Amino acid sequence: MQKMMMILLLLSIICVTILFLKKQSTGKKISTPRSPPTFPVIGNLHQLGRYPHRSLCSLSYRYGPRMLLHFGRVPVLVVSSADAAQDVLKTHDRVFASRPRSKIFRKLHYDGRDVGLAPYGEYWRQMKSVCVLHLLSNKMVRSFRDVRKEEIRIVMENIRKSNSSRINLSKLLASLTNDVICRVAFGKKYGGDTDFMELIERFEKLLGSFSIGTYVPWLAWLDWISGLDAEVEKTKNDFDEFLERVVQDHVDGGGDKNDFVHVLLAIQREKSIGFEIDRISIKAIIMNIFVGGTDTSFTVMEWAMTELLRHPKCLNILQEEVRGICKGKSNVSEEEIQDMKYLKAVIKETMRLHPSLPLLVMINVWAIGREAATWGPDAELFRPEKHLDTSVDFRGQDFHLIPFGAGRRICPAISFATVLIELVLANLVHQFD
Structure with a gap:
């Protein structure tokens, strides 16, 4: 049985290769961006690597900024x-206004x-509005x-009260962002336990997972064999259960x-936007x-603190600015x-080097932030x-x-995220060494 499966797989690959080569030789010539050589069936998938934004950046040096x-x-x-x-x-914003949709998404x-993923059109416009x-x-x-002020105060007190010489700042910042979003969007805090944070981690990890079935449909069975399909289904059901609880609570x-x-x-009750939205919407x-608000804001805070700890001189400059302006105040x-001009510069530099979403669809924001032509020969350095x-x-x-992107699909939460990031970082460097 196993030998038969191998023979069938080999025959399939041979057939697809022949069709691919035939299409390449007879297809109409059109002007397209440069392309790296492809393998039959998988194309360029083998070139993505563990960190696709880095791999794609390297390829762009050879094949140009449009590949x-x-x-x-x-x-x-x-x-x-x-x-x-x-x-x-x-x-050409309108042409690219809709998002590709993988099986996982x-x-x-x-x-x-x-x-985030609704096709460009009236539904998306109304929901964004x-x-x-x-x-x-x-x-x-x-x-x-007031919500931001209170939640930041709670985190600062927790750090101060800790008897440990080591603080899991990543965990505290993730929890802070989660609590702020819950309170302003849902009216109260949800999911403060370990199981819920684990669910969030599972959800976000799957968003970055690779599904072979999305790109090579006849190999979709590999997603089932690997357990990816089962993991996606379980996480979808677990998260839906939580969201259902939030809605029903209201x-x-x-x-x-x-x-x-x-x-x-x-x-939903009043049908005030011209069409019905249901429970699923x-x-x-x-x-x-x-998910979007928690992950992106937290990531910027975490990277900012990481870079400040790596660069004590920058940390000292920032502390002097914050403590000078807030002299005599506890918060x-x-x-x-x-x-605080230097604070804003630190956040900009963090977003330049470490965007929360390195690949906005297939806009390599990570690579753009490291263009030497724009940022100079030290573009890789935190400055x-x-x-x-x-x-x-x-x-x-x-x-x-x-x-945060640009154009029609730019993230609408820029102000929401920025003020929280600024306030958290300023209070951390003001109150602690």
Whole structure:
């Protein structure tokens, strides 16, 4: 039986190779970006490596900032420079406004019913508008000031009270971000236990997993053999159970009456956006807020602290700035942050070198942030001073620095994330050595 399977597999590969070569020789010649050589069946998948953003960056040095790769049967345009990103995200923004949807993403993101992966169109526009108006606008972000202040105070007290000489700062920052998002979006804290944090980790790990069936459908059985399909299904069901609990809790009268989930339920009842949204849409949207907001903000904080510990001189400069402005005060306020230029430079430099999502679809943000033509010969080094005398910002207008993306699908939570990151870092370096 095993020998028969091997023979069938070999025959399949031979057939596909013949068809591939025939198509290559008879296909119509069109102008396309340069491509690395491909293998039959898998295309360029073997060139991705353990860290795809690094592998793709290396390939771009040889094949240019616009590369056409083939992941199995799927042609993929990979962009690795600011100019090329501007072409995709501004000049031809509408053409690229919809997101590719892998098998894993379809499962975990409710088949594109959320904001992040919904196809470009009226549904996406309406759902994004609801999120911005009721949660992510500058006005709403300012209204959450007391929540941020209280949750940061709790974390600082926990650090101070600890009798250990070592603090798991990663765990504390992840928990802080989670608690802030839960309170402002859902009206109360959810999931403070270890099992829930483990579920979040499983979810995020799967989003970065590779599914061979997405790119080579006839090899999809390998995802089943490897256990990937079962893991995706279990995580999807576990997370859906949590989201169902959140929604039902609000249906039963829980949470703040003005929180985001109550807003979504009101829109469902009143049909106030011109079309109906159902329970699945509500769960998909709050999943976006919960997972997207927790992971991205926490990642920037963690990398910022890592780089500051690696570069004591930068840490000292930042501490002098923060402590000078907040002299005599125990906590840093949001008003005081506005005058902290070096703090903002540290955060920009962190986002340049360590974007939360190194690959925005196939825009290699990691590579763009390390372009020597833009950032100089020391582009690989952590140098916050780069940002002190420049107007380059990360809000989507400067394509040299796009950790939140740009164009129509730019992340709408920039202000929400930035103010929390700034406040947490300022208080950490102000209150502790």
